[in-house]
Amino acid sequence: xxxxxxxxxxxxxxxxxxxxxxxxxxxxxxxxxxxxxxxxxxxxxxxxxxxxxxxxxxxxxxxxxxxxxxxxxxxxxxxxxxxxxxxxxxxxxxxxxxxxxxxxxxxxxxxxxxxxxxxxxxxxxxxxxxxxxxxxxxxxxxxxxxxxxxxxxxxxxxxxxxxxxxxxxxxxxxxxxxxxxxxxxxxxxxxxxxxxxxxxxxxxxxxxxxxxxxxxxxxxxxxxxxxxxxxxxxxxxxxxxxxxxxxxxxxxxxxxxxxxxxxxxxxxxxxxxxxxxxxxxxxxxxxxxxxxxxxxxxxxxxxxxxxxxxxxxxxxxxxxxxxxxxxxxxxxxxxx
Numbered sequence: 527x528x529x530x531x532x533x534x535x536x537x538x539x540x541x542x543x544x545x546x547x548x549x550x551x552x553x554x555x556x557x558x559x560x561x562x563x564x565x566x567x568x569x570x571x572x573x574x575x576x577x578x579x580x581x582x583x584x585x586x587x588x589x590x591x592x593x594x595x596x597x598x599x600x601x602x603x604x605x606x607x608x609x610x611x612x613x614x615x616x617x618x619x620x621x622x623x624x625x626x627x628x629x630x631x632x633x634x635x636x637x638x639x640x641x642x643x644x645x646x647x648x649x650x651x652x653x654x655x656x657x658x659x660x661x662x663x664x665x666x667x668x669x670x671x672x673x674x675x676x677x678x679x680x681x682x683x684x685x686x687x688x689x690x691x692x693x694x695x696x697x698x699x700x701x702x703x704x705x706x707x708x709x710x711x712x713x714x715x716x717x718x719x720x721x722x723x724x725x726x727x728x729x730x731x732x733x734x735x736x737x738x739x740x741x742x743x744x745x746x747x748x749x750x751x752x753x754x755x756x757x758x759x760x761x762x763x764x765x766x767x768x769x770x771x772x773x774x775x776x777x778x779x780x781x782x783x784x785x786x787x788x789x790x791x792x793x794x795x796x797x798x799x800x801x802x803x804x805x806x807x808x809x810x811x812x813x814x815x816x817x818x819x820x821x822x823x824x825x826x827x828x829x830x831x832x833x834x835x836x837x838x839x840x841x842x843x844x845x846x847x848x849x850x851x852x853x854x855x856x857x858x859x860x861x862x
Contacts, residue, residue, distance in 0.1 A: 529685075530678035532700050533758035536692075540760075543767035544691050550774045551727055567732040568595075570777070574720070575613045577736035578713050581743060584609055608641045616717060620731055625697075625722045626684035628676060634717060639710045649673060650708045663751055666705035675704045683722065690726035694719045695766040699759040702750055719766075733777060738769040741836055772831040779834070805830070806838050810847065810861050817851075817858035 576591040584606045586594075593600045594610045616637040623630035636647030645651075649672045656664040667675060679700050686693050701715045716736055723730035739746050749765035805828055812819055812827055821839065825832040839859075842848035849860045 530682050532679070532682060532696050534692075534696050534763055535758065535760045537760060537764065539764050540692065540767060543764070543771055544689055547691060547767065547771050547774055550771075550778050551729060554774070554778055555727070555729055570732045570734045571595075571617055573734035574732075574736045575610060575617060577734060577740040578716050579606075579609050579613060581736070581740050581746075582609075582712055586610060605642065612638050612640055612642070613713070617720075620717075620721050620724055623721055625718060625725060626680045628680055631676070631680070631714075631718065635707055635710060635714055638713055638717070639707075643709045645708045646710075649676070649706050652708075654705055654708070656705065658747065663747075664703070664705075664754055666703070672704060672706045676706050679704065690722060691767060691770065692763060694722040695763040696759045697722060698766060699750065699753050699762040703754070733770070733773050735766075735770055735773050738773050738833060741833065742769065772833045775831040776833045779831075805834075806842055806847075809835065809838055809842065813848070813859045814861050817860065819859075 572588065572592050572595055575595075576586070576588050579586070579591075586600070586602055586606050590600050590602055591610050594607060595614055600607055616634055619634070619637060623634060632647045632649075639646035649669075651669050653669060654666045655662050656666070679697065683693060683697055688696065698715045698719045701718065702711060705711050707714065716739065720731060720733075720735070723733075745765060749762045753759050753762040808828060809824055812824060821835045822832045825835045828835065839848065843850065847862055849862055851858050851860050
């Protein structure tokens with residue numbers, strides 16, 4: 527289809543999120559150590575790989591992924607170790623690829639899926655449906671349409687004037703809708719969004735967006751489903767931009783602390799601990815009155831990111847000060 531245009535709307539939330547992300551990225555690129563710190567880039571890359579594969583039910587821990595990254599021997603399921611090795615190679619090859627090239631897309635899939643599927647590096651030749659708990663949630667387009675649909679999508683990526691933050695999210699949704707491969711579509715969609723973003727802002731190659739998607743996996747699938755029902759990508763774009771903003775905010779906070787330590791400022795760690803403890807007490811206070819309050823709403827009360835709140839919730843559980851009752855969605859917290 528010549529000049530294909532994926533359907534989506536430029537809403538006020540989308541424009542606000544793009545402006546906020548750009549502002550924070552600007553500060554990071556000028557003031558932070560991230561562009562020049564191999565340690566920070568390495569840690570974030572490992573987090574990205576771990577989270578992207580965990581979404582696909584890979585059970586290796588961050589420590590095990592780190593060990594594979596370092597070339598150490600790891601005890602684990604061979605297939606899962608192979609998935610990590612493949613992902614490391616794929617993310618390291620990002621700079622070699624262009625997001626609009628179908629050959630690069632196939633090469634990336636070949637790297638990601640070598641030793642995992644027979645059809646690595648080739649588009650699917652059969653129909654496919656996506657199931658969640660035995661329920662069909664999406665029927666992908668017929669196999670004989672895949673090549674045309676992918677060409678149309680990559681052609682749009684090449685010529686679009688949409689902001690890269692928006693274009694990358696639209697691509698991600700459209701790619702998952704097409705589902706062009708027999709396996710590996712989720713990790714490929716996340717990898718290619720990272721590629722699109724890194725071509726615009728190199729810092730984005732080391733932003734572990736996958737960690738937020740993993741933490742909000744149910745919301746991620748709900749956003750995909752809602753976009754399917756709406757017939758355009760708008761709701762998914764808004765979801766992904768919120769995740770991107772939370773990641774950039776988290777990185778900004780972490781890099782500021784690392785920069786402070788690197789420049790020899792004393793007492794920053796104690797100050798951070800005091801701030802964290804104060805935030806934890808505030809969370810406990812809020813949950814005493816509203817046990818069902820979600821992380822995003824807690825974050826709004828605290829003036830921080832949802833990801834930071836999720837970390838504090840996990841810490842409070844480890845300390846035995848908080849207990850989760852019921853499912854992640856629909857349950858509630860019990861302050862101990």
